Amino acid sequence: MIGVDTAGIAEQLGNAADTATAIPQLAAETGLDVDGAYAVQTALLERRLDRGERLVGLKMGLTSKAKMAQVGVDEVIWGRLTDVMRVPDGGTVTVADYIHPRVEPEVAFLLDRLPEPGEALDSFGDAVRAVAPAIELIDSRYANFTFSLPDVIADNTSAAAFVVGPWSPVPDGLENLGVLLEIDGRVAQVGSTAAILGDPRRALDEGIRLAGRHGVRLREGWVFLAGAATAAVPLRPGAHVRAVVEKLGTTSLRAA
Numbered sequence: 001m002i003g004v005d006t007a008g009i010a011e012q013l014g015n016a017a018d019t020a021t022a023i024p025q026l027a028a029e030t031g032l033d034v035d036g037a038y039a040v041q042t043a044l045l046e047r048r049l050d051r052g053e054r055l056v057g058l059k060m061g062l063t064s065k066a067k068m069a070q071v072g073v074d075e076v077i078w079g080r081l082t083d084v085m086r087v088p089d090g091g092t093v094t095v096a097d098y099i100h101p102r103v104e105p106e107v108a109f110l111l112d113r114l115p116e117p118g119e120a121l122d123s124f125g126d127a128v129r130a131v132a133p134a135i136e137l138i139d140s141r142y143a144n145f146t147f148s149l150p151d152v153i154a155d156n157t158s159a160a161a162f163v164v165g166p167w168s169p170v171p172d173g174l175e176n177l178g179v180l181l182e183i184d185g186r187v188a189q190v191g192s193t194a195a196i197l198g199d200p201r202r203a204l205d206e207g208i209r210l211a212g213r214h215g216v217r218l219r220e221g222w223v224f225l226a227g228a229a230t231a232a233v234p235l236r237p238g239a240h241v242r243a244v245v246e247k248l249g250t251t252s253l254r255a256a
């Protein structure tokens with residue numbers, strides 16, 4: 001990746017997010033590959049940490065076929081979550097702060113004891129303290145929400161904001177719980193946790209493995225978003241969004 005301007009690309013993506021202004025895709029033009037894209041993502045994270053944000057978790061992307069089909073990229077990806085991205089349950093986001101925000105229903109894990117670097121997870125029960133329904137607000141910084149694999153990785157996998165509902169102990173049948181996304185009381189998407197790699201527990205295995213390749217180790221106390229169970233839906237001002245996950249309850253946000 002000699003010659004790729006990691007800092008410059010991170011600056012462009014960071015400014016696009018800060019000013020809610022779309023930019024053209026840049027991977028093809030700059031020769032950015034997947035490893036280079038994760039380096040850009042790290043530079044973007046550092047930019048946030050430099051202004052006082054805290055790293056609070058990791059998110060998976062494209063762990064369901066519905067999501068892969070929606071964006072036309074078919075590789076599992078991961079990104080970083082900071083404290084500033086977290087919206088309180090039932091809280092309000094302002095659509096004008098984003099470029100073209102979409103919402104999607106997810107399952108969140110509260111991480112506990114993780115394996116040593118390079119080791120696989122032997123017990124999901126040891127690694128995950130609790131589970132919750134969640135909503136992720138994604139906002140690609142690229143025009144028309146269109147990107148290649150390295151583009152979306154560099155853009156921190158479109159991460160913009162997230163809401164987590166009440167935590168519960170890991171329920172029986174986590175691999176096949178019904179999931180709904182409601183907008184203004186109407187069902188907008190229906191799915192199952194089975195859509196997330198066949199079992200959302202697998203998303204954690206993948207997160208440990210894929211982030212580990214880039215020297216990133218998941219931490220106790222982090223929030224882990226396993227990836228959307230359905231396609232994402234555009235967020236309009238005034239909308240009341242609710243995600244419902246069977247056995248786990250609901251979480252919601254409002255859009256101003």
Ligand code: OOG
Pocket residue numbers: 060061062063064067071104136138139140152157158159226227228
């Ligand atoms: C990429 C992020 C995908 C998920 O849950 O699958 C993602 C995108 O769709 O813009 O967060």
Ligand code: MG
Pocket residue numbers: 059060061104106136138225227228
């Ligand atoms: Mg997501």
